[in-house]
Amino acid sequence: MDPSPYPGLEDELNRLIPSSFPRGLSWDRFHQYPRILKAMRIRSERAAVNPVKDREKFERLLPFRDGLEKAGEYAANQPPLKPLFDDMQRCLDEYKISVFAQELGTLFPVSEKLLLKKFEQFRVQRLALNPQS
16 A cells, blocks of 8 residues: 555655755764654554544644644753754654554654653753743
């Protein structure tokens, strides 16, 4: 079966492979791209078969995706936040794999609880750097 794009696939690819790719990407992270792309392909295949189930799974990710977008804006203006932001992005990518392509396995245990912890760490650090925000 040919995979078809699921809603947001193009945005995910643009985030994953920006125009600056691969500058600034660690070697370890670079080696994860085939697995991440394979998970996206698996999701596409499954979404074509059951778009309702895909949407239900995607809705679990929405708060994290939206929070990460906002965190990215802060990290762009406050360079000390960049490592925390990158860590949050890695955790969310692994969480997506656990939700949409569990059979590929994750690099480390990941859950909504871990993501919430990472987002809280980012918030605390952001406030420490800029208490007015």
